[in-house]
Amino acid sequence: MHPPSAEGHVNATDVFVSCSFGKQAVTKMSTKDKQKVYAQWSETYEQDVLDNDYVAWPICAEKIFAVMSNMASEENISRPFKLVDVGCGTGYLGTLVSDRLKSTDISAFLVGVDFSSEMLEKLATRSVMTS
Numbered sequence: 001m002h003p004p005s006a007e008g009h010v011n012a013t014d015v016f017v018s019c020s021f022g023k024q025a026v027t028k029m030s031t032k033d034k035q036k037v038y039a040q041w042s043e044t045y046e047q048d049v050l051d052n053d054y055v056a057w058p059i060c061a062e063k064i065f066a067v068m069s070n071m072a073s074e075e076n077i078s079r080p081f082k083l084v085d086v087g088c089g090t091g092y093l094g095t096l097v098s099d100r101l102k103s104t105d106i107s108a109f110l111v112g113v114d115f116s117s118e119m120l121e122k123l124a125t126r127s128v129m130t131s
């Protein structure tokens with residue numbers, strides 16, 4: 001996986017550790033530089049992640065689904081569910097969640113938020129989530 005670096009000193013592992021677990025590397029960069037990294041990475045981000053068998057996507061989708069299933073049994077929860085994916089990137093996770101809900105009677109409105117307009121352009125090609 002080779003995400004670009006705004007200043008040539010951030011590698012893929014740094015980006016992933018930082019974004020997934022909120023630690024170091026990218027968090028030390030300025031917001032503008034982070035945006036540059038994600039703008040440049042947006043083109044290959046999803047395929048890079050898929051090529052590297054990133055397990056967090058299916059795990060997260062399954063966990064989100066489990067929470068929604070539990071909540072669905074509570075009568076005082078308004079429907080459809082409203083989910084906000086902060087730092088949604090290309091929206092791949094939203095696609096997995098949406099697919100998981102298809103065989104159920106649970107409906108959800110998914111909104112993606114991201115500071116990279118380039119990532120949001122990729123998201124716009126999907127019909128599962130609005131931004």
Ligand SMILES: C[S@@+](CC[C@H](N)C(=O)[O-])C[C@H]1O[C@@H](n2cnc3c(N)ncnc32)[C@H](O)[C@@H]1O
Nearest residue numbers: 019038087088089090092093113114115116119
């Ligand atoms: C590693 S990607 C993960 C994308 C998506 N959540 C996924 O699982 O594929 C991190 C995303 O968070 C976005 N991001 C990082 N910092 C952000 C911030 N401060 N505000 C909004 N979006 C941010 C990036 O643009 C990028 O799309």
